Amino acid sequence: MTPASVPTASMDALDAPTAALLAVAAALNEAAIDQLAGLMAEARTAGAPPAWIEELVLNAVLLVGFPKALVAAAAMRRVLPDVVDLGDAADYSAWPAWRERGEATCRRIYGSSYENLVANVRSLHPALLEWVLVDGYGRTISRPGLDLMRRELCTIATLVGQGVPVQLHSHLRGAQRQGASPDQVTAAIEIAACHASMPGGLADAARSQWQQMRDRAK
Numbered sequence: 740m741t742p743a744s745v746p747t748a749s750m751d752a753l754d755a756p757t758a759a760l761l762a763v764a765a766a767l768n769e770a771a772i773d774q775l776a777g778l779m780a781e782a783r784t785a786g787a788p789p790a791w792i793e794e795l796v797l798n799a800v801l802l803v804g805f806p807k808a809l810v811a812a813a814a815m816r817r818v819l820p821d822v823v824d825l826g827d828a829a830d831y832s833a834w835p836a837w838r839e840r841g842e843a844t845c846r847r848i849y850g851s852s853y854e855n856l857v858a859n860v861r862s863l864h865p866a867l868l869e870w871v872l873v874d875g876y877g878r879t880i881s882r883p884g885l886d887l888m889r890r891e892l893c894t895i896a897t898l899v900g901q902g903v904p905v906q907l908h909s910h911l912r913g914a915q916r917q918g919a920s921p922d923q924v925t926a927a928i929e930i931a932a933c934h935a936s937m938p939g940g941l942a943d944a945a946r947s948q949w950q951q952m953r954d955r956a957k
Contacts, residue, residue: 752922757889758930759785760795764893765931767799768900770807775814783818790884793823795893797882801875802897826882834873841877847887848876848913856909888917892927899931899945902938911949921953 753761759782766775779792796815799808827833846853860868880890891914898907914924928949932942 752920752926755785756782756787756791757892758926760787760791760889761892761896761927761930762933763792764795764896765900765934767795767803767807767811767897769934769936770803770810772810772814772817775811776817779815779818789819790823791889792819794882794885794890797828798879798885798890798893799897801879802894802901824884826884828878828882834877837877837881838869838873839877840881841872841875844881844887845872845876848891848916849909850912850916852909852912886917888914888919891917892919892923895924895927896931899928900934900937900941902941902944904944904948907945907948908952911952924949 759778763775763778763782766778769775782792783789792815796808796811799811803811827836845856849856857868860871880887885893891910894910895907895914898910911924914927915921919927928942928945931937931945
């Protein structure tokens, strides 16, 4: 479904390009090339810059894995035939800089929970921690083509359909730390909820989780 399917009250919190980008993010789980290409075209018509779509697709590797990200990339090339900017993504000599900026970005998203995150992921496997900081937050999420608040809203739109409440919780908070209003976060959830093929109950679970977080913050 398109952003037009979302209730008007929720949509009012987002500008049209961002809402259209979130619709693409919500569809990444489907890996349906025609659907993704159509939503990307709608995002361009709504005013989303090419760099936003490119960065969303690169970011998809972290959220849906390489197979689905490659499908998304193929859809993107139907709409955007030219590469926007490679940046330092292939310069592996830059890994110390990736790690430095990855740690800084991760701290911005997790705030006071950052040290607990590091300890928890390290306890799972030290290699995972390095991959999260260097490749995830450093090489990918810290790229300049899409601001961090929109990245977080896109992450929410993708995670709602995956049934991962712990990770969703972190990014619901992360979006707010990057300046997203509660209404904007709600809109991201509702855009994801409009994804017709989402497994039953996941949208309601995300709504309930977000409402509980808001209630505790009062």
